[in-house]
Amino acid sequence: MKTQNVIQVEGLTKMFGDFTAVNAITFEVKKGEIFGFLGANGAGKTTAMKMLIGISSPTSGLAKVAGFDVYKETESIKKNIGYMSQKFALYDDLTVKENITFFGGIYGLSKKQINQKRSELVEELGLVDVTNSLVSSLPLGWKQKLAFSVSLIHNPKIVFLDEPTGGVDPITRRQFWEMIYNAAHKGTTIFVTTHYMDEAEYCDRVSIMVNGKIEALDTPKKLKEQYKTDSMNDVFLKLARG
Amino acid sequence: MKIILYIIKKEFKQIFRNKGMLPIIFILPILQLVILSNAATYEIKNITFGYVDLDNTKTSRGLIEKFEASNYFNISNRFSSEKEASNNLLKGAIDAYIYIPNYFERDLQKHKINSVGVYVDAIDGAAAGVINVYITQIIQNYSRTITADFIQVSDAVQKPNIVDSIPLFWYNQTLNYKTFMVPGILVLLVTMITLFLSGMNIVREKEIGTLEQINVTPIKKHQFIIGKLFPFWVIGMGLLTIGLILAKIIFNVPFVGNLVLLYGYTSVYILVVLGMGLFISNFTDTQQQAMFIAWFFIVIFILMSGLFTPIESMPQWAQWLTEFNPIRYFVEIIRMLMLKGSGFMDILPLALKTLAYAVVMNALAVWSYKKTI
Numbered sequence: 001m002k003t004q005n006v007i008q009v010e011g012l013t014k015m016f017g018d019f020t021a022v023n024a025i026t027f028e029v030k031k032g033e034i035f036g037f038l039g040a041n042g043a044g045k046t047t048a049m050k051m052l053i054g055i056s057s058p059t060s061g062l063a064k065v066a067g068f069d070v071y072k073e074t075e076s077i078k079k080n081i082g083y084m085s086q087k088f089a090l091y092d093d094l095t096v097k098e099n100i101t102f103f104g105g106i107y108g109l110s111k112k113q114i115n116q117k118r119s120e121l122v123e124e125l126g127l128v129d130v131t132n133s134l135v136s137s138l139p140l141g142w143k144q145k146l147a148f149s150v151s152l153i154h155n156p157k158i159v160f161l162d163e164p165t166g167g168v169d170p171i172t173r174r175q176f177w178e179m180i181y182n183a184a185h186k187g188t189t190i191f192v193t194t195h196y197m198d199e200a201e202y203c204d205r206v207s208i209m210v211n212g213k214i215e216a217l218d219t220p221k222k223l224k225e226q227y228k229t230d231s232m233n234d235v236f237l238k239l240a241r242g
Numbered sequence: 243m244k245i246i247l248y249i250i251k252k253e254f255k256q257i258f259r260n261k262g263m264l265p266i267i268f269i270l271p272i273l274q275l276v277i278l279s280n281a282a283t284y285e286i287k288n289i290t291f292g293y294v295d296l297d298n299t300k301t302s303r304g305l306i307e308k309f310e311a312s313n314y315f316n317i318s319n320r321f322s323s324e325k326e327a328s329n330n331l332l333k334g335a336i337d338a339y340i341y342i343p344n345y346f347e348r349d350l351q352k353h354k355i356n357s358v359g360v361y362v363d364a365i366d367g368a369a370a371g372v373i374n375v376y377i378t379q380i381i382q383n384y385s386r387t388i389t390a391d392f393i394q395v396s397d398a399v400q401k402p403n404i405v406d407s408i409p410l411f412w413y414n415q416t417l418n419y420k421t422f423m424v425p426g427i428l429v430l431l432v433t434m435i436t437l438f439l440s441g442m443n444i445v446r447e448k449e450i451g452t453l454e455q456i457n458v459t460p461i462k463k464h465q466f467i468i469g470k471l472f473p474f475w476v477i478g479m480g481l482l483t484i485g486l487i488l489a490k491i492i493f494n495v496p497f498v499g500n501l502v503l504l505y506g507y508t509s510v511y512i513l514v515v516l517g518m519g520l521f522i523s524n525f526t527d528t529q530q531q532a533m534f535i536a537w538f539f540i541v542i543f544i545l546m547s548g549l550f551t552p553i554e555s556m557p558q559w560a561q562w563l564t565e566f567n568p569i570r571y572f573v574e575i576i577r578m579l580m581l582k583g584s585g586f587m588d589i590l591p592l593a594l595k596t597l598a599y600a601v602v603m604n605a606l607a608v609w610s611y612k613k614t615i
């Protein structure tokens with residue numbers, strides 16, 4: 001039985017003026033997969049992701065996310081995806097509870113659904129004690145967990161995580177990945193960028209982007225074989241340095 | 243609808259949690275109202291005044307006495323010749339003088355035309371205008387009383403030519419400038435605060451990145467915009483209310499018009515301002531940029547609102563430009579409603595223009611708001 005592609009990208013390109021930030025990338029992501037989207041600073045990861053989540057129009061190429069076209073059906077895409085930005089993008093002056101309620105509300109969930117989902121998420125993420133604290137008072141790791149929970153509030157088919165663990169301590173990182181696994185287990189497709197190569201090992205497949213192009217795409221195991229090394233770090237260095 | 247409520251709730255929470263912002267919204271405008279209303283006045287007192295009286299009769303001295311009796315004039319000097327008076331005006335020793343020619347009394351008795359010369363130092367044009375009005379008024383009043391006297395003595399058939407006082411004072415008989423200024427300043431307050439707050443609010447979400455988080459949700463443009471702007475609409479109406487109460491308590495400004503009309507009009511007017519705020523925020527990336535552009539427009543709007551300089555005295559092209567100035571509409575309407583007691587039909591033309599403006603402005607704002615860049 002053929003598994004279903006939830007993301008299908010062909011020759012997707014984004015130009016800013018005459019600078020090509022994303023250069024004709026092609027790949028697909030299967031349902032339930034954890035897909036690692038690697039690349040050095042400025043490689044074009046965030047730019048590519050923004051096209052896939054429907055907040056940036058591609059210059060050329062084709063892409064379908066959850067079966068919807070990134071040019072014409074962005075609002076349908078948005079119903080089916082969650083997004084956690086590289087920059088923390090929740091409200092500092094609202095409490096954990098208020099943030100979850102607000103985003104649940106604008107995703108159109110009912111009050112009952114919001115309450116249920118909120119207690120579930122808060123429990124799962126270990127945020128019970130701080131539900132009524134202002135987000136500004138939380139440490140970064142907890143904020144990131146909150147952002148993750150908000151991206152999952154409407155049970156999306158796919159979540160896009162842009163460096164979810166940037167600047168977070170190793171223990172919290174570990175917990176974070178457990179949460180990612182949990183979500184993937186329940187059938188959510190995970191599209192994640194990271195700079196930590198140990199995290200790359202946790203992914204089902206990874207792509208490595210260099211200067212706007214995807215230079216390698218496979219399982220971590222196969223990539224290591226191909227580049228004759230035993231760590232993803234070396235694979236990355238070989239590719240990124242050219 | 244439910245989605246809009248979630249946004250409104252969140253917006254109010256943030257506004258009332260922001261301890262730095264609350265005073266800006268409510269205390270500053272009150273200070274502004276009190277300070278500006280007292281400072282921004284056309285009223286000019288202690289005008290140093292001289293005269294040349296070549297006639298030197300009972301009638302001419304009577305006129306000078308009128309000036310002496312007025313609170314506004316300090317009689318400094320009687321000059322013997324026009325040249326001397328004019329020199330003093332040039333030096334700045336006096337602000338104005340009048341020139342009463344020979345045969346002033348005789349000509350008046352015979353109903354012959356005679357004229358009193360009025361000379362005003364016009365370095366400050368606005369002040370000169372006001373002084374001129376004061377002087378003309380005194381002379382006109384005087385001429386009215388004495389012509390009436392002469393009619394009785396001489397049984398003249400000719401009707402004296404009486405000129406009406408100028409309309410500026412018509413509905414504000416006591417010449418109380420606060421009465422005239424307070425409603426106008428109230429308009430500025432409501433406009434400035436709602437424009438700045440709405441313009442900055444959305445740009446702020448852009449800056450901190452939360453706008454992006456909202457743009458990846460399937461929320462509809464209109465839901466977001468209504469939810470975002472409604473709280474500022476409420477604040478605008480709240481400011482109007484506070485301002486009206488202060489106008490009554492502190493300045494004792496009469497309110498002769500219909501309060502419902504004023505609120506009805508303001509509710510439409512604020513939509514124009516909010517539409518502008520949103521429009522500005524769509525084309526800016528930082529709060530500074532938004533603030534700068536908002537200021538640019540506010541300054542033009544204020545100076546061309548008819549509040550500080552009469553629109554009638556602007557050049558024709560500038561008068562046309564004021565057609566695009568929402569503050570001008572509101573200043574006119576609030577004065578009509580508060581001081582003149584105008585009714586629905588009186589304000590209807592301006593109200594319809596404002597409504598059209600609101601529709602166009604908000605259409606532009608919604609159109610230029612893009613969830614996808």
Ligand SMILES: Nc1ncnc2c1ncn2[C@@H]1O[C@H](COP(=O)(O)OP(=O)(O)OP(=O)(O)O)[C@@H](O)[C@H]1O
Pocket residue numbers: 016021039040041042043044045046047048086
């Ligand atoms: N709006 C924009 N206008 C012009 N250039 C841009 C814009 N956004 C991104 N770029 C450029 O495109 C390139 C790719 O940026 P992008 O943010 O996608 O990289 P990234 O892979 O996410 O990097 P990082 O790991 O630092 O997050 C960079 O050179 C960046 O400067």
Ligand SMILES: [Mg+2]
Pocket residue numbers: 045046047086162
């Ligand atoms: Mg990035």
